[in-house]
Amino acid sequence: MKNLLGSGNPYIWLTAGMLTICLLMISGLTVLIMVNGFGIFWPRKIVQFTLLDGEVILGEIAKRESVPHQKDAYRTKVKVGNRDVYGMDFRWIDNADIVSQTYPVHALVFERREWGNLYGFLHGLRQNGGVKPLKPESMASLLGESHALYKKIRYIAKKEIGNINYRIEKTRLELKRLALLQPSEKIQKRVAEVKARMEHLEILYREKEDTLAGFYKKAMEKEVVVLLADGREKIVPVFQIIRISMPNEMGVFAKVGFYIAKFWEFIWGEPREANTEGGVFPAIFGTVMMVLIMSIAVVPLGVLTAVYLKEYAGDNFISRLVRISVSNLAGVPSIVFGVFGLGFFIYLFGGGIDKLFFSETLPTPTYGTGGILWASLTLSLLTVPVVVVATEEGLSAVPRAMREGSYALGATKIETLWKVVLPQATPGILTGTILAMARAAGEVAPLMITGVVKLAPSLPIDGYFPYIHLERKFMHLGFHIYDVGFQSPNVEAAIPMVYTTTLVLLFTVLILNLTAIVVRNKLKKWYNRGAL
């Protein structure tokens, strides 16, 4: 026994064992997320079940499991879709009840803008009251037409009307501002001018509304008649349909194409149906932008703090106390930071900014409410310890000889710091930034009270002056996961989205970090070579 312990082998096994456990858990988690996340867009076959009582069910198989406490009994969870008809997306059936199971070639999946998927068979096209038969092949041109119309409507609703609204809002604020001034002849003239402009804008607005109404009417003209599994007919406006697929008939290439198209839509599209469908682009955008703003704030804050602590403060009781306190900040629950951000940034700063610069919009707050800027700053407080510690280490790693070399050439302390010490500490600073970014990208709790929302009407960057709107609320992948997974009305249908969103969050963090790591390694190469 003594020999064995003395040999040191058990310790190797112990450490290696622990490493293996860690690796297993990490890879297990990653594989779980990957499989579920990457899997969801792969087209599944549509199954038609006939049950003992004669009922016919059409849908995708979601899950099969054994019935608890019964031997050799299984049941199947079928995604039947058609939520507006059946009231629910999923159904459990006992395998014992199944009489037959077929894969009808012409079964179709209709992806709709509302109410989720529809499973059924194409029956005909209804237009101007009459119904005529319709072949699935001719749906493509119909869909193309309706997508074009959809684009046009979106353009008018978002861009043109948005633009008019923006101008109306500005005019309204100008009126309000004028009303606050001392009345005089000149001002009255201005008011009359502005009012005229307002009227003109309102006329424009109504015109656009009318065009839009016309388009909507046109959109509803064509409807497809779908035959459901139970024999009922369902009428769906073509305009409501996003995509039609025939998974039972698809070859591998068609499936791959479908998969890519769906994934593309997921990454670049906007969410639909309370976030359970569509894409996550606004959330990706919000996450990346928040992490970047956070980095821009945390790097100077952390680096300057570290420089003071390391270069100027010396090693005394107070500086040690500060150092310990900074490190311990990392242990404060993140929600506490959120509350602090709410009180300090939003109410104090934001409220102050509103009073000073946006008094005409009050009591509607501009900066005095949650927004991407405040959320980012809150997170930068949360992550500043990491940057401080890493920067201090980076500064310590700069050899004394470098500083002396600079001093000997007549440089002052600040010149030495700026030109010699800090550049060499950048790899360390970047390491800290990478850790801070990873931490910030995954943090959700403080965001919930400092500016994240489940659905933001517009991105924090757009075409309206001043283009970057730091006061806007934003979407975030982490919060999206929480919202879709636990807050959505249709949790079951949303579960796959949770995995995929997690996957996207992981990849976003990975890409952000890889960029920083590449930069750091380039710098390291430059600073750490030597012939000696």
Next chain:
Amino acid sequence: MKKKSITVPDPIVNIIDLALYYGKTKALKEINLDISKKKITSFIGPSGCGKSTLIRCLNRMNDLIDSVAIEGCIKIDGQDIYAPAVDVTELRKKVGMVFQKPNPFPKTIYENVVYGPRVQGINKKSILDELCENALKKAALWDEVKDRLRVNALDLSGGQQQRICIARAIATEPEIILLDEPCSALDPIATAKIEDMLVELKKDYTVIIVTHNMQQAARISDYTGFFMLGELIEFNVTTDIFTNPQEKETEDYITGRFG
């Protein structure tokens, strides 16, 4: 104890009763010494005798060490460099220094050489280019690196790096150059190059060099000081020190009978 010291012609540095403490330890004991302008003066002595400490006093590098206390006075061009009114950075521009271990910055060769001038506020490219070229030529490095000025200085060989450090010191256009064992990390060929260069530099600069290499001191220096345990044992014209040492300790040391 007798302090054998001579008067030198045209002194630029006067060290008067200089004593230095690291905390409570006295590392330099009442040094009196003059250094002649545009000559090479070398300091020799066993390890730990205070040679580095002494030359670091001349550009006030010891200010960076908190525990150091200094008594006595050092005058350069007749001015007390430890007087309160003295601007340390100005002093360091006037008294350049090359360290024992090459310490080029991890910047390009060019940026290393023009670091001093830039610190002095020179930013015009044409002037910097000229300064760089002159300094590298004086440091006998121009021919080797003129085509790769944008290469990282850390990619050069040890000897080249040391010459970069010398060029860097020269580019600041000091009056006095301090070298602390500049050749200790170099092979004989690189050493020879640097020795030739130092003799060349003597035309324009006052050179003070610390060395462990007796032959080197004998070869290139005009005056030599011998130190032991923080004391200046003997200071004389180099040939006299090596051919006719006045002190027993000096003789023991240079003939290799010491330690």
